[in-house]
Every structure is written in C-alpha cells, then in structure tokens.
Amino acid sequence: MTLLACIDGSTYTPSVRDHAIWAAQRLGVGIDFLHVIDKRPEPAPVAEPAGDVLDARTSLLRELATIDARRSQVAHEHGRLVLAEARAVAEAAGVAPLECRLRHGHLVETVEEFEDRSALIVIGKRGEHADFAKLHLGSNLERVVRATTTPLLVAARAFRPIRQAVIAFDGGASSRKAVELASGGKLLAGVRTHLVCAGGETAELRAHLNWAATLLEAREVEHVIEQVDGHPDQVIAEYVRRNEIDLLMMGAWGHGRVREFMVGATTTSMIRTCLIPVLLVR
Numbered sequence: 001m002t003l004l005a006c007i008d009g010s011t012y013t014p015s016v017r018d019h020a021i022w023a024a025q026r027l028g029v030g031i032d033f034l035h036v037i038d039k040r041p042e043p044a045p046v047a048e049p050a051g052d053v054l055d056a057r058t059s060l061l062r063e064l065a066t067i068d069a070r071r072s073q074v075a076h077e078h079g080r081l082v083l084a085e086a087r088a089v090a091e092a093a094g095v096a097p098l099e100c101r102l103r104h105g106h107l108v109e110t111v112e113e114f115e116d117r118s119a120l121i122v123i124g125k126r127g128e129h130a131d132f133a134k135l136h137l138g139s140n141l142e143r144v145v146r147a148t149t150t151p152l153l154v155a156a157r158a159f160r161p162i163r164q165a166v167i168a169f170d171g172g173a174s175s176r177k178a179v180e181l182a183s184g185g186k187l188l189a190g191v192r193t194h195l196v197c198a199g200g201e202t203a204e205l206r207a208h209l210n211w212a213a214t215l216l217e218a219r220e221v222e223h224v225i226e227q228v229d230g231h232p233d234q235v236i237a238e239y240v241r242r243n244e245i246d247l248l249m250m251g252a253w254g255h256g257r258v259r260e261f262m263v264g265a266t267t268t269s270m271i272r273t274c275l276i277p278v279l280l281v282r
Helices: 013-027 053-094 107-116 139-147 171-182 203-218 233-242 265-273
Strands: 001-005 032-039 098-105 118-124 154-155 162-168 192-198 225-227 247-251 280-281
Touching: 001 013, 001 107, 013 032, 013 118, 013 154, 013 171, 032 107, 032 247, 053 098, 053 118, 053 192, 098 107, 098 192, 098 203, 107 118, 107 139, 118 139, 139 154, 139 265, 162 280, 171 192, 171 203, 171 247, 171 280, 192 233, 203 225, 233 247, 247 265, 265 280
Parallel strands: 001 032, 001 118, 032 098, 118 154, 162 192, 162 247, 192 225, 247 280
Antiparallel strands: 154 280
C-alpha cells in the first residue's frame, strides 16, 4: 500500500505535500504524487463554410492548434516542476518509496485507478482557481469525495503538527469507522481524541456513545467525550475553535441521511468553515 497525494500547483500544494509526508511517516508507507492535466472538451461540430471564409477559418484553426500545443507544453513543464519539488521535499524528510505521476485526463478517473493501492488519499480543499474569499470548495474535491471509498484527508491551507483531533460523532457507520481509525491505527497514535456529538440525548445515542467510550478506553486512547445541544456544523466549528483542534474527523455522509448530490450539507459546511484539515471516512 501507498499514499496518493493530488497536487496541482495551487496555493494548497505545499500543504497537501506536507500533510502527505506527515501521514506517510506515521503509516510507514511511500507516496504517489499525482498531477493531472485536465482534458479539454472537444469543440462542437459546425457547418463547413465555403470560399474565402473557409481559408480564413483554416488559418485561424492552425493558429489555435499552435497555441493549444504550446499551452499543453507549458502545462507539462509546470506539472514536472510541481512533482519534482514535492519529491525533493519528501526525499529530504526520509519518505520512501516515492512515485511522481503526470497524467492527462480527469482527476476523479485517475484517482479511481490508484485507489485500490492507496491507504489514504490527500487532496486540497480548493484548487488553483479557488475563490478564497467565498470559501467555495474545489469541484474536484466534491467529485473525489463522491467517487472514492478510501479515507480522504482534505488538507487545509497550511500544515501544522496534529496533536488533537475531534470526531464529529452521530453513531452512524461512517462515524464509527472514524472512531475505529482513531483508536486502532498508526495514523493517529498518540493524538488526543475528542468525540463530540451534537443534539439532544436519546437512549440510542447514549448506546452509541457508550460503545465509543468502551472502545477508546480498551485501546488506551486519551480522549474526551462531549454531547452538546445545537446544529452539528455550528457546534463542531465552535468546539474546534475553542479547543485549538488540529484535525476534524467525520463521515462523508451523515447517519440516516439520503445521499445528497454534493458531499452532503453538514459535511460540506464543516469542510468549508473549519480552517483545519478534515479526514473523511466511509
């Protein structure tokens, strides 16, 4: 197994690289750095002109083809530089083995190609054309979340050491997997775990919290469990801020919710508003 890090040369690239290095060192695996040059859609067919118009159109198409060829060459050169820089930093950190993959195509399809060999996928919250002021998520992120079942680490804008993690817990299958991941693997060994549940107490929820507490205690994980009234995205965001949390863990889909077209309302809001990395599990 290895770790797949998706880098595009955007502002988030150093953070994706550093989060990938951190995770690879903890898991004891190598990194596949992936840079995908998006395919451009084929132009729609048009009616064939005649005479002088045809000559002018032919000349224009030749000029456009030259521009496209140069643009493609520049994109390749840029991609090679982005990958080379990431590799150099990872090598200096002692991570091995390392692979740099430059592909033409669509990111989601390429990620799916490598998913079976990846213990973790790392991607930035936003890409090179992001609107930082509005905190919009990158469209590639949303597509990858919908397509993959591998744990996905969504990097924040800058990396910082991860000492405390919070699990947004609702008792569903994905949030239980988050508890198992936090308590049973190398990735978060030694990280203080906060388990926070938003909403009113019920017998069912109490049973879920008891299950989580029993597992965390059995595996000797330093932990805190809190139940707070309020809407999940508001409660968790405030908890993250107040307790200086370094990592948010949550399911890609909430418990009992119909799978939504995008990532899911609560999940999307949490990724957007919490200015820390988010580890999504299914």
